[in-house]
Amino acid sequence: NAGVTQTPKFRILKIGQSMTLQCTQDMNHNYMYWYRQDPGMGLKLIYYSVGAGITDKGEVPNGYNVSRSTTEDFPLRLELAAPSQTSVYFCASTQSQTYLYYEQYFGPGTRLTVT
């Protein structure tokens, strides 16, 4: 049981380049999330999904896109990388948000630098 896995671990992009951050979970969780963590700041929600085929915007979605074709995978796409997207990206998952003690499981993160 690997939990939540993310690839790549590190990446450097040039301005205007595109890339996809991969996220996979093997816990059969319905809910998946993408967060970004900027230095000295709290995590901000980019996009989330409540199940295969269903995605929606979070607090900071501009410049990103997502898809959810399977329960396991939730890739995050950056189309035209900008320096403001330099951050650490975390994918997370949970079975359901209705349970009071619902717990999120986070991946190890992808550190992205745009220059």
Added chain:
Amino acid sequence: KNQVEQSPQSLIILEGKNCTLQCNYTVSPFSNLRWYKQDTGRGPVSLTIMTFSENTKSNGRYTATLDADTKQSSLHITASQLSDSASYICVVSGGGGADGLTFGKGTHLIIQP
């Protein structure tokens, strides 16, 4: 506006000593409060989750307290170990938004031998 404020921003203590981290929140409505530990280069890992009816919850050497009236929480670490060096993040649930979570900026704790 929903906010979670943590103090101190950073803390250095000697191995074996105790320490207490603080979290104040203005999230409404309130559902629960979580403390996460984030090791350098890793994702956050849950330590405790408390609802408004719980005053204290322990996880090994970690003890979290919650005062829902004053909207304050603390995380007490007993007999610190080098492996406790990490960022500790307070997260409050229930304030709306897609995931219903408001994250604090974290307290960076360094344990020195």
